[in-house]
Amino acid sequence: MDLSYWTFAVARDDLARTTLVSGDLPAPAEGEAVLRVDRVGLTANNITYAVLGDAMRYWEFFPPAPRGLDPSWGLPPVWGFADVVASSVPGVIEGRRFYGYLPPAAFLVVRPARVDQAGFHDAAAHRAALPSPYNSYRSTAGDPAYRHDQEDLAILLRPLFFTSFMLADYLADNAYFGASVLAFSSASAKTAFAAAMELHGRGPRLVGLTSPANVAFTRSLGCYDAVLPYAEVASLGADPTLYLDFSGTPGLRASVRDHLGAGLVRDIAVGLTNQVPNVDAADELFFAPTQMRKRRHDWGRAELDRRFAEAWHRFAPEAAARLEIQVGAGPKALRDAWLDVLAGRVPPATGRIIQL
Template sequence: MPASWTFAVARDDLGETTLIEGETPALADGEALLRVDRVGLTANNVTYAVLGESMRYWQFFPPGAFGLGPGWGLPPLWGFAEVAASTVPGVAVGLRVYGYFPSAGHLVVRPDRVDASGFRDASAHRADLPSPYNVYRATTGDPAYRPDAEDLLVLFRPLFFTSFMLADQVIDEDYYGARALVLSSASSKTAYAAAFELHGRGPRLVGLTSRGNVEFTRSLGCYDDVVAYDEIGDLDEVPTAYLDLSGAPATRAALRRRLGDLLVRDVAVGLTNQIPNMDAAGEFFFAPVRMRKRREEWGRDELDRRFAEAWQRFADVVGGWLDVRVGTGPDALRQAWLEVLRGHTPPRVGQVVQL
């Protein structure tokens, strides 16, 4: 069997890492082996690890299947892989797919619902986990795919999907009756992708960010105003909805002091600063729940069409906002993980690793 590798982090200390070598497992009937090829590292991946227990992200890729003990976790990564071996009709060797992968050189899947768009992993341990994470999209049947924009898909697709679904909910609920929408962690990819979708369609958009990221965030042009966190006391006192992508308790407290009852909605979207603060928010936005609602209402094909349309608009401009930094190999993956974990990646940089 060919050699492979696995990168893992300690669940109780995400800065403690290990990189082990092993062999790829032999396939049983009904299985396929994916060789993980190209992945991205963003704050979103850190969020998966921070919420690994509470949101069951660690369960997608059990460490025991990769030769590791239960104290370790494999941070989930989005990216591309190729089918290296298959016992499943319709899943051909060489097929390139986009999806949710472990921080390892391989993944064994049990393809189900195979069609031109790809397949789902029907492995038993993933059966009761959120279904959008189990989908593997074939590049040959993906309306959002462009060969020349793979790195943008690697870095942005899951984030943009959250942004797209968040904007859809905000618009659908008539902007919560607010005259201003405030987004924290405004320099983050998920925040500014949501702002891109919302800009010019409703209330005034205000981005909150650290003072060092104010200039970059303003340069994007998708916020009506950008305010440093220590300037929250200067926000206009108007009915305001807060979309919290930072999870910082101090930011929420400052907004409540400034706005009081004018804070008409408080929605936790993500945790870029690793402080679990969902309970303090009025509600929690989970993109797969919104996706399920729209799939039931619109159908899968229409949801795919609308997403692809929005993605192409975004992809046409976001390349000018980003410098893609490409590393090679497992050691580069570890280095990128630690850099993102420590918050050392500038907002203009996107970390991609070729494995």
């Protein structure tokens, strides 16, 4: 098989079943540009996109049909960097590098709109009704959060940190819903501890819940006031508690609810490391783009970008000191990384990058 211009896909009803298909590099039509996907990452966040592919419409960003696949297959979105290799759009210049939401494939055809020095928005018809933040591509030349030596950190952690940053802002914006304790499930997960780093010292007591094997690592992060193995949920106490569920595990949610009773002020599902989540049992599913839209209205785009960049530059050195980055090459390495993350074989202190 010629894998020069390939696409990786997973079976929507069995995420462990995968395929690689080859194709031709398309020429851009009028108003289009072709991005060559260069470097991407895989984390539990990408599994979440697949688990919630139907409910949150993640499967719709990169339809399988144009790549010769039937609808039983899906392209789980990844984050990373891509370079413009062909363009018929003024301002979107060949050789320019962009960060954004990408297919697990060799290329992406976009229809750039709202082009400026910061980047562009993909105005492709099939993405028009999808959440706007995922359609934005940031130019490395115009991004205040970008640093060349932090590309791998940005690939692995920036999408997660965006969720963490907006979650911390959402909770503070709502006075923590009256809670004096914030309890995090899957506390060793990157989205969870990034949120905890943003929230640490801002009022509520932070308690991390994690598996016994991850207790030592989670404590070493220094962002939780206490870390408990899941079996010790009863040690949470009786103070008004907000449960931030990053796992979606039904049994854990039931244990937290049974123990806290009326002391549980809110149950918010955030990330989902469990592949059969019970999101419907939560009070709400946090969706970062909703809070982002509010803050763009409150603060304006430039101020939101400034605050995010400031927070990211605080977080990145802390994360770099605790993260081991493993780099693979090519589509087969992408498949291997997908299966490892899906099966839970990647330790919380490890990040998987694929150079394509």
